[in-house]
Amino acid sequence: GDSVTQMEGPVTLSEEAFLTINCTYTATGYPSLFWYVQYPGEGLQLLLKATKADDKGSNKGFEATYRKETTSFHLEKGSVQVSDSAVYFCALKNTGGFKTIFGAGTRLFVKA
């Protein structure tokens, strides 16, 4: 079945450092790929998405490119801020199904 694997955390960075969180997936067909973010005490919210191969999703300085050849959707940000401290979930949704498959989440701590 469909699955998502993302790097284990926690990831600890200093402010203004470069961020990469790796995500790979296994799926039949042509799923859409998502990154969700969960801030402390809140529900998950969509950060960005890409619906087909080679699409780049971007939002709030974060970017991820849908790479079908490597089945990957790595999240990047050039300069993180303390306010980016959160848990990040990679996810996929395939056509013909109702549910979204979430990765285990990666906790990010950014130090001032």
Next chain:
Amino acid sequence: DAGVIQSPRHEVTEMGQEVTLRCKPISGHNSLFWYRQTMMRGLELLIYFNNNVPIDDSGMPEDRFSAKMPNASFSTLKIQPSEPRDSAVYFCASSLAGQSSYNEQFFGPGTRLTVL
């Protein structure tokens, strides 16, 4: 738009008591999902509905858990009787056009349940 609304936000109860969690999805959304999140097990999908009909309840941990969606604007998750291991944050989420791959889920703020 008010987003997905969950109530209560916090619930503290004693073992053996019945607990009812409530969710109001975003108007117009036709899929609704209940999740549970704990440090040990992460985010788990419990059950989901499409057009008010339960599609898959294989994630419901045991018969003590039940969920209903009597209409498009309301769903409940009930635990009877509750046990300390049910302590978790329970999230409700909704989305549009269930089987399309494009549409993201919108999560509520969650209900933090503590069973003593």
